[in-house]
Amino acid sequence: MESQRKYEFDWDNTVGADMQVARPSLGPSTRIEVYRLFQFTLRDILEQHYGTEMADTLFREAGVMAGRAFFEKFLSGAQDVASLSNKVQESFNALGIGIFRVESARQDNSQFIFTVDEDLDCSGLPDTADVVCVYDEGFIQGVLESFSGKGFNVREIDCWCTGSRTCRFEAKVV
Ligand SMILES: [Zn+2]
DSSP states (O other): OOOOOSOOOOIIIIIISOHHHHOTTTOSOOOHHHHHHHHHHHHHHHHHHHOHHHHHHHHHHHHHHHHHHHIIIIITTOOSHHHHHHHHHHHHHHTTSOEEEEEEEOTTSSEEEEEEESOTTTTTOOOOSSOOOHHHHHHHHHHHHHHHSSOEEEEEEEOGGGTOSSEEEEEEEO
8 A cells, every 4th residue: 555644754765866866066965054954943843833852752753763774774784783883983974974982882782872073963052951962862772773673772961062072872772
């Protein structure tokens, strides 16, 4: 049966399969301001309609979907945690997402601390009392779940916006 939905996500059909065809002269890059303009206007509207908590929930859920799709596209060859983190580091660098590091990992891979410097979402924004990288929490969750087949809970514990100048994420198996 054909889907009734108009906007179901699919990499090739919504992101695009071939950027050489899509943008032969401008190429695949845009400015970070454009990405943030889109993200933070959408977030503002979601918050106005649904409140802060639901806006965060929706953003995190979209992040999970993105992390899963990103895993399929760029990380699926990873055999173990070391090769996964190398692939994340390389692809985050190549695509200008941020500078990714594994700060600590439990031996049984049930708990991790990751850091992202120069994060796409928040780097350089004014200090606030709160972390803001909810989409990234979901993104990392999606990557870890795709890789391990286990459920993960990911929370940002430090953010550029809380004065840390790096984003730090704690991931735990649920
Ligand atoms: Zn952050």
